[in-house]
Amino acid sequence: MNEIDVSALMREFRAIENKTIGKIIYIIIPVVAQCPNCHGSGEVDYVSCSGEKYCISCPVCDGKGEVNCDPENPETKFKVITDKITGVDLVSRSGLRFAHFDSNWGLVLENIYFDKEEAQKACDRKNYEAVHWKELLKEKYK
Numbered sequence: 001m002n003e004i005d006v007s008a009l010m011r012e013f014r015a016i017e018n019k020t021i022g023k024i025i026y027i028i029i030p031v032v033a034q035c036p037n038c039h040g041s042g043e044v045d046y047v048s049c050s051g052e053k054y055c056i057s058c059p060v061c062d063g064k065g066e067v068n069c070d071p072e073n074p075e076t077k078f079k080v081i082t083d084k085i086t087g088v089d090l091v092s093r094s095g096l097r098f099a100h101f102d103s104n105w106g107l108v109l110e111n112i113y114f115d116k117e118e119a120q121k122a123c124d125r126k127n128y129e130a131v132h133w134k135e136l137l138k139e140k141y142k
């Protein structure tokens with residue numbers, strides 16, 4: 001049985017680290033967050049003057065369960081932020097650690113870009129899909 005060559009693995013690991021550390025990257029992140037009022041359910045309990053209990057649509061998020069953190073652009077669901085790779089992290093989903101962004105957040109590699117324009121293009125596409133998903137679905141199953 002072959003033994004695992006730990007030092008070779010470590011050399012490989014360091015090589016990846018040296019190639020990526022300090023690189024500026026662009027990450028697409030969602031601007032929407034779970035509604036703090038209904039905790040994402042879209043409904044809240046309401047007690048009338050006569051004591052009757054109702055379940056009503058959440059007035060904070062309009063029953064959507066999420067709120068937009070960018071009130072000036074209510075149609076925007078995603079935005080691009082700039083960050084820097086600070087390390088390789090085998091535990092995180094993307095395999096990377098960042099200067100500002102919490103790598104434990106569950107970031108996937110498809111949302112990380114080395115090119116700003118490419119990131120913005122992908123972000124615009126995600127925003128378009130988020131707003132026009134019904135039309136896109138219809139188009140797909142025509």
Ligand SMILES: [Zn+2]
Pocket residue numbers: 035036037038039040042043058059060061062063064065066
């Ligand atoms: Zn709500």
